[in-house]
Amino acid sequence: MKLTLKVWRQKNNNSKGQFESYQVEASEHMSFLEMLDVLNEDLISNKKDPVAFEHDCREGICGACSMVINGQPHGPMKGTTTCQLHMRSFNDGDTIYIEPFRAQAFPVLKDLMVNRDAFDRIIQAGGYISVNTGGTPDGNAIPVEKDQSTLAMDAAECIGCGACVAACPNASAMLFTSAKVSHLALLPQGEVERQKRVLGMMKQHDEEGFGRCSNVTACEAECPKEISITNIARLNREYLSASIGSEKMA
Amino acid sequence: MKLDGKVPPGNLAEKWVKYKSSMPLVAPNNKRRIEVIVVGTGLAGASAAATMGELGYKVKCFSFHDSPRRAHSIAAQGGINAAKNYQNDGDSIYRLFYDTIKGGDYRSRESNVHRLSEVSVNIIDQAVAQGVPFAREYGGTLSNRSFGGVQVKRTFYARGQTGQQLLLGAYQALERQISLGTVEMFNRHEMLDLVTIDGKARGIIARNMLTGELERHAAHCVILATGGYGNVFYLSTNAMGSNVTAGWRVVKKGALMANPCYTQIHPTCIPVSGEYQSKLTLMSESLRNDGRVWVPAKKEDAVAIREGRKKGVDIAEADRDYYLERRYPAFGNLVPRDVASRAAKVECDKGHGIVATGHGVYLDFADAIQRYGSSAAHSLGLHNPNKAKITELGEAAVKERYGNLFAMYEKITGEDPYKNPMKIYPAVHYTMGGIWVDYNLETNIPGLFALGECNFSDHGANRLGASALMQGLADGYFVIPYTVGTFLSNEIRTPKFDPDAKEFKDAENDVRDRLQGLMDIKGNQSVESFHRRLGKIMWEYCGMSRNAEGLTKAMKMIRELREEFYKDVFIPGTRDELNPELEKAARVADFLEMGELMCKDALDRNESCGGHFREEYRTPEGEAKRDDENYTYVAAWEWTDTNQDPILHKEDLVFENVELKTRSYK
Numbered sequence: 019m020k021l022t023l024k025v026w027r028q029k030n031n032n033s034k035g036q037f038e039s040y041q042v043e044a045s046e047h048m049s050f051l052e053m054l055d056v057l058n059e060d061l062i063s064n065k066k067d068p069v070a071f072e073h074d075c076r077e078g079i080c081g082a083c084s085m086v087i088n089g090q091p092h093g094p095m096k097g098t099t100t101c102q103l104h105m106r107s108f109n110d111g112d113t114i115y116i117e118p119f120r121a122q123a124f125p126v127l128k129d130l131m132v133n134r135d136a137f138d139r140i141i142q143a144g145g146y147i148s149v150n151t152g153g154t155p156d157g158n159a160i161p162v163e164k165d166q167s168t169l170a171m172d173a174a175e176c177i178g179c180g181a182c183v184a185a186c187p188n189a190s191a192m193l194f195t196s197a198k199v200s201h202l203a204l205l206p207q208g209e210v211e212r213q214k215r216v217l218g219m220m221k222q223h224d225e226e227g228f229g230r231c232s233n234v235t236a237c238e239a240e241c242p243k244e245i246s247i248t249n250i251a252r253l254n255r256e257y258l259s260a261s262i263g264s265e266k267m268a
Numbered sequence: 269m270k271l272d273g274k275v276p277p278g279n280l281a282e283k284w285v286k287y288k289s290s291m292p293l294v295a296p297n298n299k300r301r302i303e304v305i306v307v308g309t310g311l312a313g314a315s316a317a318a319t320m321g322e323l324g325y326k327v328k329c330f331s332f333h334d335s336p337r338r339a340h341s342i343a344a345q346g347g348i349n350a351a352k353n354y355q356n357d358g359d360s361i362y363r364l365f366y367d368t369i370k371g372g373d374y375r376s377r378e379s380n381v382h383r384l385s386e387v388s389v390n391i392i393d394q395a396v397a398q399g400v401p402f403a404r405e406y407g408g409t410l411s412n413r414s415f416g417g418v419q420v421k422r423t424f425y426a427r428g429q430t431g432q433q434l435l436l437g438a439y440q441a442l443e444r445q446i447s448l449g450t451v452e453m454f455n456r457h458e459m460l461d462l463v464t465i466d467g468k469a470r471g472i473i474a475r476n477m478l479t480g481e482l483e484r485h486a487a488h489c490v491i492l493a494t495g496g497y498g499n500v501f502y503l504s505t506n507a508m509g510s511n512v513t514a515g516w517r518v519v520k521k522g523a524l525m526a527n528p529c530y531t532q533i534h535p536t537c538i539p540v541s542g543e544y545q546s547k548l549t550l551m552s553e554s555l556r557n558d559g560r561v562w563v564p565a566k567k568e569d570a571v572a573i574r575e576g577r578k579k580g581v582d583i584a585e586a587d588r589d590y591y592l593e594r595r596y597p598a599f600g601n602l603v604p605r606d607v608a609s610r611a612a613k614v615e616c617d618k619g620h621g622i623v624a625t626g627h628g629v630y631l632d633f634a635d636a637i638q639r640y641g642s643s644a645a646h647s648l649g650l651h652n653p654n655k656a657k658i659t660e661l662g663e664a665a666v667k668e669r670y671g672n673l674f675a676m677y678e679k680i681t682g683e684d685p686y687k688n689p690m691k692i693y694p695a696v697h698y699t700m701g702g703i704w705v706d707y708n709l710e711t712n713i714p715g716l717f718a719l720g721e722c723n724f725s726d727h728g729a730n731r732l733g734a735s736a737l738m739q740g741l742a743d744g745y746f747v748i749p750y751t752v753g754t755f756l757s758n759e760i761r762t763p764k765f766d767p768d769a770k771e772f773k774d775a776e777n778d779v780r781d782r783l784q785g786l787m788d789i790k791g792n793q794s795v796e797s798f799h800r801r802l803g804k805i806m807w808e809y810c811g812m813s814r815n816a817e818g819l820t821k822a823m824k825m826i827r828e829l830r831e832e833f834y835k836d837v838f839i840p841g842t843r844d845e846l847n848p849e850l851e852k853a854a855r856v857a858d859f860l861e862m863g864e865l866m867c868k869d870a871l872d873r874n875e876s877c878g879g880h881f882r883e884e885y886r887t888p889e890g891e892a893k894r895d896d897e898n899y900t901y902v903a904a905w906e907w908t909d910t911n912q913d914p915i916l917h918k919e920d921l922v923f924e925n926v927e928l929k930t931r932s933y934k
Contacts, residue, residue, distance in 0.1 A: 030846075047541045047682070055546055055796070062794045062849070067840050070848060072334065074507040076547045078676075079432055080338045095679075102679050127478060128846050135455070138335050142447035146440035147399045151319040151745045152390070154397035158354060161408025162401075171401040171426060174433060178337055207399045 019110040026117040046106040071130040081177035091181035099242040119184035136226040144218035173200035182237035188229030193237040196253035213260035271919040274706040292757035299324035303487035309336030312720025313493030314438035315744030321445030340507040344431025347423035348737040350388040359420040372728020373878035387746040398437040469716035480844040484772040486765035489715040496699035496721040502803020504696035511855040524904035526704035526724035529870035534697035535608035539628040548695040558636035563620035565589040599933040609694035632689035637662035704904040708751035719743035729878025791836030819871040
């Protein structure tokens with residue numbers, strides 16, 4: 019299949035970017051990233067600068083890939099990361115627009131690569147349970163109700179890619195934040211730091227320049243792990259009750 | 269060089285407990301002054317960095333990813349073993365130890381493996397306390413499943429994402445230490461050399477991958493947790509970035525590479541579909557519980573399928589060869605990974621492969637669908653259900669068990685595995701070999717430690733399923749925080765090292781020259797093209813089966829390829845900027861040496877054991893034939909100079925507790 023690519027090229031964060039056009043010959047069995055590999059091999063053989071994009075595991079779990087394809091983070095296929103998207107989702111002769119995740123808190127590093135350090139800082143602000151190594155009780159000493167555990171796992175499946183931010187008109191990271199808040203709030207182990215956690219993480223979320231949720235639900239629609247927006251509802255409840263109930267509210 | 273494994277004295281079951289309580293310690297006031305470098309943030313690195321930070325050491329942690337959470341441990345699917353005996357089915361620390369030693373084909377150190385089994389139980393407790401959402405029973409207790417042919421249920425799991433959840437647990441512990449200031453994190457930094465002072469590891473040279481700047485980082489000791497070298501084969505289930513560079517750089521500084529020829533080929537991966545392919549995807553071992561592996565018994569049928577004239581479902585039952593069930597009636601489709609992989613290769617080499625390339629076999633769920641369907645119809649009280657109804661019920665039952673894997677298969681191949689048998693073929697998955705370490709996980713360079721997949725220590729010649737996660741976390745949470753004291757307790761008076769010292773500047777200049785040298789080649793071929801060619805040589809001659817002639821030829825071919833690489837590789841851009849092609853080039857340069865050493869080791873080991881199968885050494889039935897008399901040792905290689913032969917050092921393996929037996933799955 020013959021494709022026309024309109025790829026966002028940007029040297030670094032200080033320079034202006036623009037779309038550039040490329041022609042590429044692909045097979046329908048290729049993954050989207052393998053199609054970009056073909057483009058890059060072609061650019062390199064012509065001594066040109068290849069397109070920089072993040073990728074690693076190429077099996078949909080590391081969360082590295084970060085591109086918007088024809089206006090959708092991770093492209094047209096539901097519940098799929100870019101690396102698992104295959105060219106059979108496109109047609110011969112298609113023109114495909116490829117750009118980086120766009121958000122104020124995700125500055126572009128080069129071409130399709132963005133800086134997502136803000137996510138680590140949100141986790142640093144409380145996205146954990148404060149236990150040191152050793153001295154923990156036997157695994158079965160903490161029974162967890164099965165359905166509750168299932169809900170916690172649903173939230174914990176978040177891969178931290180940032181598609182939710184890229185999809186949101188407010189560039190909100192509340193789906194990401196709520197996934198971690200929910201995962202830990204739903205488990206008895208997370209109970210002790212429940213209030214402190216949600217306050218700390220949301221404070222950091224706002225400081226990073228992410229917007230607040232206004233129920234557009236684009237994040238849920240584009241999430242490659244189909245993390246539910248009900249987690250944001252839970253985050254809001256947790257936040258509200260912590261804000262009212264806590265004396266530590268700044 | 270005399271290799272001392274530093275195995276403590278005493279009974280196997282008491283070694284670690286006694287040793288741990290008599291080990292030299294570093295007092296809290298001294299820990300604050302001691303700096304530790306951890307390279308890598310997978311399960312081993314993240315757990316080590318977090319734990320060392322909690323203990324009060326000043327930790328600097330490095331990752332080439334944009335976040336510690338992206339390390340490739342994240343992709344592990346199946347589970348983690350632990351000798352909890354929660355199922356009351358007769359499991360014990362000794363049984364896990366024994367299974368691991370036997371599974372490794374008697375080529376690992378008894379003491380290390382026993383310690384691994386002992387601390388396995390602590391890992392589960394730790395992970396649960398961190399909030400890892402393991403699968404649960406209705407009563408709220410932890411759930412287990414069986415794995416990899418062992419006879420007990422000891423595998424803990426979180427759906428098909430056990431590695432992800434365990435890594436996020438370690439990552440969160442690490443991020444907590446970063447927020448507390450005990451760990452300083454360097455994302456997007458790649459270690460490109462080790463710095464030694466007076467023979468001890470005292471720091472690293474790292475490249476800031478965003479700016480290209482080389483940085484000198486000093487510490488009292490250096491801990492590597494940099495993963496395996498499976499990507500030497502180009503195509504593997506490893507992530508694209510997984511590489512041997514940190515490990516290979518320390519080998520070039522005098523560390524030893526042990527058993528490099530021990531690589532694990534996983535039997536159930538999605539076959540290669542074309543030249544453009546960049547990586548291979550694993551289909552979990554659990555599928556072999558219900559899937560039956562077969563190829564057409566008649567060659568003409570295989571040819572017809574390859575040419576698209578027939579489909580798997582068109583082949584009559586009598587014309588199918590369920591070769592695992594035929595050859596291994598006792599274990600059938602559930603033979604260990606190395607055995608299943610080799611058997612697939614044998615059938616494809618005979619011309620019975622079922623994909624266009626010739627390299628593929630079927631993994632068929634049709635029987636399982638009928639079996640589950642009949643059973644479901646029975647429990648619904650349906651009398652005389654028709655075939656369509658049974659199939660419908662059966663597909664639902666299979667979906668419940670393996671739905672996520674079937675969906676992933678369909679995403680990648682575009683075929684419906686409920687209607688057509690899956691096409692699979694073995695692929696490189698894990699490397700048992702790695703940097704030689706003693707019982708303290710210290711290399712032969714004092715102050716340099718190696719954890720997780722990057723060391724050689726626990727899996728012998730073949731790793732059992734669900735044991736990689738166990739080893740990574742055992743090393744990071746429960747071994748290195750203790751054993752590092754054996755080195756650091758003698759360093760409490762050692763002042764901080766100056767990164768402006770001559771040794772650091774020299775190492776930095778070496779790295780700069782090496783990178784500039786690569787940039788200056790300005791040839792005509794891409795880095796990727798060299799990597800692909802290396803992978804083909806390795807897969808052809810040092811893959812699932814090897815022979816002396818092929819290995820000798822491969823070494824020559826690799827040397828020639830290396831020469832060509834240094835003459836004709838082309839790297840766009842410059843050294844002083846974000847340059848993924850330069851990063852790859854430096855890694856491929858190291859693979860081009862590592863690959864040769866793997867062939868050398870495979871040629872030198874004149875026996876077949878675990879993942880290392882030498883065609884000359886097999887039983888009349890074609891099974892692997894070990895030579896315990898001559899090869900019960902660890903082959904630890906010293907790489908002196910690229911133009912000279914590496915030097916072999918042997919560490920004899922002593923078995924005091926288990927009897928060496930031939931593995932049989934007939």
